[in-house]
Amino acid sequence: MTEELYRIGAVSKLTGVTVECLRAWERRYGMKPAEKAGKTRFYSETQVHRLTQIKRLIDQGHPISQLVKLTDADLTNRLGQYSSALTPSNRRLKVALAGTALLLAEEQFSDSNRLEILDRWPSADAFASASLQPTPPQRLPKLDVVVLEMSSLDIYLIDKYIESIEARVVVVYHFCTNNDLQIATERGLEVLPWPSTWQQIEEACLRAGREFRTTSSTQRRFSDEQLFHLATRTRIEGCTCPRDLVQLITQISAYAIHAERCGTVDSAANHVEIGLEANAARASLENALGVLIEDEVLVQNAN
Structure with a gap:
């Protein structure tokens, strides 16, 4: 039995994917329509179903560059895992x-x-x-x-x-x-x-x-005011590490923000990952700064 075909405008309305995005995906990822008549694109019911699944996963934060490589079964499996995680908890x-x-x-x-x-x-x-x-x-x-x-x-x-x-x-x-x-x-x-x-x-x-994104590693341990205080008030004889660490933390924090805003639409997902990795590095440096603070407190208490 021949599948029903849908024009690109109808596909956009059915799936929530814009016409411009469908054309871009065709160019970038080879997601071609089932048929073409001149400049008119026609998509099959199977393709509409697949596009609907992809759109739902994109809405959940999955990058299109990864989703296009998955089979229909893989897409269904991911959606099933996500739906089970959406089961309401006791707390609203x-x-x-x-x-x-x-x-x-x-x-x-x-x-x-x-x-x-x-x-x-x-x-x-x-x-x-x-x-x-x-x-x-x-x-x-x-x-x-x-x-x-x-x-x-x-x-x-x-x-x-x-x-x-x-x-x-x-x-x-x-x-x-x-x-x-x-x-x-x-x-x-x-x-x-x-x-x-x-x-x-x-x-x-x-x-x-x-909070499906990894936020535990990106939450800031120190505010800007606290960092300034630690850089200017922490005194360890013969050691500039507190000030040096604060400068590194501030620079990496600024870069993480820049990374998420940098790049083109095509590379936005990669830049988000870069930002997350930069934030993880910043969190490690904040932990190191915390160790120095604890050491200073111990020395002061001993004196």
Whole structure:
């Protein structure tokens, strides 16, 4: 029996992969349509199913360069492993919503037992302003995930939001450029187009809450203020290691941020991995600095 064929525009709507992205994948990875008639591309049902699986895994942070090498069975297996990991735990995720459309969506579908909405803000800017205040008028609750509504997907702004809060971020956008969307996808960011269903928002929060990226090695042990204090106040006779270590830590931290923003759309995933490795190196140096601090304290106590 001959499979039904779909034009590239229909495939885009069915899978969530943009037309531009489908054409780019054809050029870069050889993901050719089943048939071509002139400039019109036609995809089979099997290809649509495969593309849907790939899109779901990309949304979970897997780079396209790895997924294209997998068989259909491998893709199904990965999705099965991921779905089992999404089983709700006893503790609901603590979530904040920032955006009018999100608040209205919650109002309609507020019977969820998977998320605990602890805070609500009319916009992403309002939430960011509150979280950046040195002495907030009200203490912000400890959150697992913050869902931000953005008029236009802006990678620079997303990075700013991420820096200002100690929680994973889900972004719901109204408009975007292909470049920003591709970078966000390659970096494993949780982004959803509006309109999205409340179920889709919940699932994105659950994915973000899992922290599938290796964050334990990238969390900072010392703040910038603490590093400055250690570099200028720590005194070990005949030893400049505290200052030297602080300079190295600061330089590597700056490079890790640069690495994730560097490169083209095609190399974004590789640069994210470089950033993670740089952060792991920084964490090792911070541990070394911690050993020096402990030694100094022991010497001072002995005297």
